Amino acid sequence: MSRSYRVSIEDITAPATFSHLPDALAALWEALRVLPLGWTQYEAYRFFFGPGVVERVTEFLDRDGELTLSFAMAGRSHLVQVQQA
Numbered sequence: 183m184s185r186s187y188r189v190s191i192e193d194i195t196a197p198a199t200f201s202h203l204p205d206a207l208a209a210l211w212e213a214l215r216v217l218p219l220g221w222t223q224y225e226a227y228r229f230f231f232g233p234g235v236v237e238r239v240t241e242f243l244d245r246d247g248e249l250t251l252s253f254a255m256a257g258r259s260h261l262v263q264v265q266q267a
Contacts, residue, residue, distance in 0.1 A: 191263075
């Protein structure tokens with residue numbers, strides 16, 4: 183059975199669906215890394231999306247069916263989601 187993955191950044195990007203988790207995570211990181219997150223949030227996301235990200239996210243998806251993170255930008259919180267589609 184083939185899985186697909188949906189990623190989105192609340193109020194920033196529309197949900198996008200990918201056939202392969204590494205592609206979904208790479209697209210999500212590309213969108214996140216250009217946002218004005220500030221140094222601390224940027225570094226936290228860079229660390230999370232760095233080496234081992236596929237294994238990390240797979241653990242969340244296997245356990246919870248989704249991964250939801252958040253960040254603050256311009257005084258507002260935005261959700262970052264990875265889901266099995």
